[in-house]
Amino acid sequence: MKNSAKNDQFNYWITRVPLLARSRKYTPLFKNLIIGGGLMMVGEVVAQEIKYCSATSHQENSETEQDLSSTSVEVTGDNMNNFKFLCGCWRNRVFSTTHIDIYGVARLGFIGTFQGFYQHFYYTWLDKKLIGSSALVVAKKVVLDEVLVGPASLLVFFMFNGYCKTQSLRGGVDHAKNLFWPAYFSDLAFWPLVQSINFAFVPTRYRVPYIALFMCIWNSYLCLLNSRKSAEQSKRLQGQTAPDPKANL
Structure with missing residues (x-):
């Protein structure tokens, strides 16, 4: 009887400790923050490996020198769309452990953590x-997700990355303007099916990890899209600034 009374008193004391009581309440949130940020970082590493593989293979095929120390390498549309090309790179173990942009990985981890924060409360609400x-409830949730969360997540992603690259708010806005619509059209093709499965079968406490898993794939696509658009913009700028050969005649 005495031991039972002591155990009851101990359990009562545990539940009265504010931090311990709150930790039970906020544990799912902390897990979602860690999973959201961690898987986003994994997606960024995968994207950088794909870019490194593309640049290395292009160098070998054209026998020209490229500076692989920069993570902003050119990725052509043919390379991105050629699945066999990428599989061949991975099969030949064309990986980089020294050219990973740690700052970029940390930046994407911060974005993933922030998205995990508001997605946790959004899906709970x-x-x-x-x-x-x-079917009707799932359809409503998918529509709300594509109208609210999808555009907001893309704007946060592109504006934050643009701001970090240009160190200006204007640069972040311009970056989002250039890349938002191509990414949003791809969003409409990719996420409705993923979210239909999410809302129909996945429990609430597992939804942010489930979304974060697909965010690895999605983030890799966004990074490759960003690289392709940056390369196209650089080519246009070089074409505009190139001297006219007829001017010297």
Whole structure:
């Protein structure tokens, strides 16, 4: 009896400790922050490896020198769309352990953590407002996700990356302007199916990890899109600034 009374008193004391009591409440949030940031960092590393593989293979095929110390390498559309090309690179173990942009990985980890934060509260609120997993409820959730969370996530991603690259708010806005619509059209083709499975079958506490897993794939696409657009813009600028050969005649 005495031991039982002591155990009850100890359990009562544990539940009265504010930090311990709150940790039980916020543990899912902390897990979502860690998973969201961690998987986003994995996606960025994968994207950098794909860019490194593309640049290395292009160098070997054309027998020209390229500076591989920069992570902003050119990735052509043919290389990105050629799945066999990428598989061949990975099969030949064309990996880089010294050319990883640690700053870029940390930056994407911060974005993933921030997205995990607001997605945690968003999905919790959404399940309280739209209860059930019927076809109509799932359709409403998918539409809300594409109207609210999808555009917001893309704007945060591109504006933050643009700001970090240009160190100006104007640069972040211009970066988002140039890349938002191509990415959003791809978003409409990719995420509705993923979110339909999410809302129909995945429990609320697992939704942010589930989304973060697909964010690895999605983030790799965004990074490759960013590299391709940057290369196209550089070519246009070089064409505009190139001297006219007829001017010397």
